[in-house]
Amino acid sequence: MSDEPELAAASALENAYPQSAERLKRYVDILASRGISWGLMGPREGERLWQRHVGNSLALDDAVPQGSDVADVGSGAGLPGLPLAIVRPDLRVTLIEPLLRRANFLQEAVDELGLGDRVTVVRARAEDVRERYDVVVCRAVAPLEKLLKWTLPLFGDGGQLLALKGESAEEEIRAAGKPLSVSGARAEVLELRVAAGVEGTRAIRVTTR
Numbered sequence: 602m603s604d605e606p607e608l609a610a611a612s613a614l615e616n617a618y619p620q621s622a623e624r625l626k627r628y629v630d631i632l633a634s635r636g637i638s639w640g641l642m643g644p645r646e647g648e649r650l651w652q653r654h655v656g657n658s659l660a661l662d663d664a665v666p667q668g669s670d671v672a673d674v675g676s677g678a679g680l681p682g683l684p685l686a687i688v689r690p691d692l693r694v695t696l697i698e699p700l701l702r703r704a705n706f707l708q709e710a711v712d713e714l715g716l717g718d719r720v721t722v723v724r725a726r727a728e729d730v731r732e733r734y735d736v737v738v739c740r741a742v743a744p745l746e747k748l749l750k751w752t753l754p755l756f757g758d759g760g761q762l763l764a765l766k767g768e769s770a771e772e773e774i775r776a777a778g779k780p781l782s783v784s785g786a787r788a789e790v791l792e793l794r795v796a797a798g799v800e801g802t803r804a805i806r807v808t809t810r
């Protein structure tokens with residue numbers, strides 16, 4: 602870790618989550634080492650793991666209700682599901698990821714972080730999963746229209762989808778007008794930031810009630 606914004610973000614997140622700081626640091630170390638050597642993270646991402654990857658993930662913290670069953674669809678190296686599971690001991694989290702190498706990485710990370718009692722790795726495509734969750738989270742997986750097709754059956758009646766998105770959020774909501782109205786779902790854009798000194802982000806929240 603060399604540059605200033607990354608150091609500032611690490612310190613802001615450690616201050617925001619003092620009880621989870623040690624585990625967050627261990628997870629960032631796993632991303633920086635095996636995440637990069639296994640090809641799950643680009644080499645340049647090592648310079649912004651706190652600022653962007655962990656920071657974006659934890660921006661969802663306030664939006665996830667207490668005690669939720671959460672599914673992270675297309676979890677990859679565990680983003681946003683693992684940072685959320687680390688700082689929120691009230692959550693049960695299922696990391697859904699179809700690719701073998703990524704699912705193996707996730708299982709090793711869960712074991713090393715000691716989260717196996719409430720974090721489960723499921724190697725599957727979202728559209729093949731038959732469970733129900735209170736909250737589905739995801740980042741960088743697919744446009745909203747496709748995500749709705751895959752995830753509406755997972756969060757169903759009374760649950761919600763929280764999809765981390767950048768500038769494209771409004772355009773994706775417009776493009777998903779038909780599936781949203783057919784399913785009676787509502788979509789809104791949330792502006793999120795976990796702490797001062799950490800990159801802000803945006804999310805689309807979809808609810809069905």
Ligand SMILES: C[S@@+](CC[C@H](N)C(=O)[O-])C[C@H]1O[C@@H](n2cnc3c(N)ncnc32)[C@H](O)[C@@H]1O
Pocket residue numbers: 674675676677678679680681697698699700703725726727728739740741742751
């Ligand atoms: C660009 S990566 C993003 C990973 C992680 N969410 C992140 O933000 O770093 C997209 C991930 O979605 C997964 N994926 C693709 N199609 C999927 C599907 N139908 N169901 C679940 N995951 C899927 C891929 O295997 C990949 O790990």
